[in-house]
Amino acid sequence: MNAMTFSLRRLGRKALACLCALACLVSLAACGSDAEAGKIRIGIKFDQPGLGFKKSGTYVGFDVDVAKYVARQLGYSEDEIVWKEAPSKQREAMLQNGDVDMILATYSITDARKNAVSFAGPYFVAGQDLLVRKDDTSIKGPEDLNGKRLCSVTGSTSATTVKEKFANEVQLMEQPGYAECATALFSGIVDAVTTDDIILAGLASASRGKLRVVGKPFTQEYYGVGIKKGDKAFAKKINAAIESMIEDGSWQRAVAENTKGTGYKPNAEYNPPKPTEGE
Known part of the structure; x- marks a missing residue:
């Protein structure tokens, strides 16, 4: 064996070692995402009582109830939902980066936001x-x-x-x-x-x-389900789920239960809304 052959073999072993190390890192990264495999990732607020609120390791509120209903209609059980916090200023980035599959976080449908993401719904009209x-x-x-x-x-x-x-x-x-x-x-x-x-x-x-x-609303805010831009098929499925929730009375019960004791009633002129966005 000459010196050049020996050096080439050494380089080959080093390259193989590097590849093995890289494979291990990739494997570890994959393991991290395995926990979410086969599940649906939903962004909600964690700090809004009555809508999206993290309470002793559980999640409660109207947005949460709608999200659970939609997920169930899409074929996911409650334990197949991965809840992720979706602060207002991070929502578009979370959808664009693929961190979540959908967001229900008092997310008003606006033309400006539709430049970055798409929506299904609306599922509620606030003021x-x-x-x-x-x-x-x-x-x-x-x-x-x-x-x-x-x-x-x-x-x-x-x-x-x-x-x-x-x-x-x-x-x-x-x-x-x-x-x-x-x-x-x-x-x-x-x-x-x-x-x-x-x-x-x-x-x-x-x-x-x-x-x-105060009780003097001065706008209409159409809450949508934020999804990745352009996914019309997904929007259509979500809209069908919202329609079903309204038709079977679950929507009305969710509103009543999550605003109990406040005297709040949604504006009947706009609610419940017709979910046709994004199709």
Whole structure:
């Protein structure tokens, strides 16, 4: 064996070792995704009482109930759902990156968002409203916002609406979640929290009577199921599931159960909606 042959064999062994090491890394990565194989990954909010809320390792709320129903209609049992937190400003990226299969997280259907993702639904129509402290009578509707301090969530349509409609009248504080907004309201840092009425109803319920919804909605927010852009076949299946949920009464029961004690009733002019988006 000459020196060149020996060197080539050594290089071959090194290359083989590198390939083996790479294969091991790939295998480990695959093992990490094995836990989600054969399951459906659904993005929801973890911090919205009444809609999407993580509670002692379980998930509850109207969005969660709709997601479970849709998943069941798609052939997935409850233990085949992987729940993932979907903060407002991360929703488009989660769908584009393939981190989730669908998102039900008070996700309003807008033309701007449809440039990045597609939607099924809508499965609910909310209206932007105001949440105030129980004893505050100075805010009876959006006409009373001049000089007031508002809180909403970064990346939400509610924050965008405030900037567009009330930019010269209010001071807007943006927070990562509505729990932080509610805390700011409790402590007097802001005068009101603004977002969709059904979200505010959940926050009011969790406050045990310390906060109340004004009850003067000034927009319509069509909640959709976010999916990867262009997947019309998936949208059609989801829409059929939502239609079935409305027809068999499960939708109505889910709304009632998740807003119990708040006095909240969805606007009957728009609800329940006709799910035709994305087909």
